[in-house]
Amino acid sequence: MKVAIPTEDGRIVPRFGGAREFTVYDVEIELVKMRQVVTVPRGGIPDFLKKEGINAVICGQIGSAGRNLMRTRRIELTYGVFGNADDVMIRYLSGERLGDLEENTLWSLTGREEEDFAQ
Numbered sequence: 508m509k510v511a512i513p514t515e516d517g518r519i520v521p522r523f524g525g526a527r528e529f530t531v532y533d534v535e536i537e538l539v540k541m542r543q544v545v546t547v548p549r550g551g552i553p554d555f556l557k558k559e560g561i562n563a564v565i566c567g568q569i570g571s572a573g574r575n576l577m578r579t580r581r582i583e584l585t586y587g588v589f590g591n592a593d594d595v596m597i598r599y600l601s602g603e604r605l606g607d608l609e610e611n612t613l614w615s616l617t618g619r620e621e622e623d624f625a626q
Contacts, residue, residue: 510563523569
């Protein structure tokens with residue numbers, strides 16, 4: 508599993524869309540196997556997410572377009588989280604509830620399910 512957190516100097520950036528770099532954690536059985544800081548490529552955040560094979564994103568503020576991107580890519584999204592990225596990652600792996608979880612990103616939104624979600 509790969510988790511991406513938009514960062515600057517090790518801290519979560521306030522706005523997801525303005526991120527210039529992400530700290531990417533490669534997680535296996537609740538342990539971080541690898542941590543790297545990756546600069547967002549020219550194609551922008553959508554290309555970055557696809558190229559890196561990101562499964563989950565933890566961020567601060569994110570607009571509706573960003574949330575929709577996560578849904579369509581089936582990426583787990585936790586937003587409304589701020590602070591040091593490494594500390595947040597430890598809390599995430601320990602199972603602590605952080606910010607707001609977009610649980611519907613884990614669904615297959617088709618027809619009826621989308622109607623159910625709107626209610």
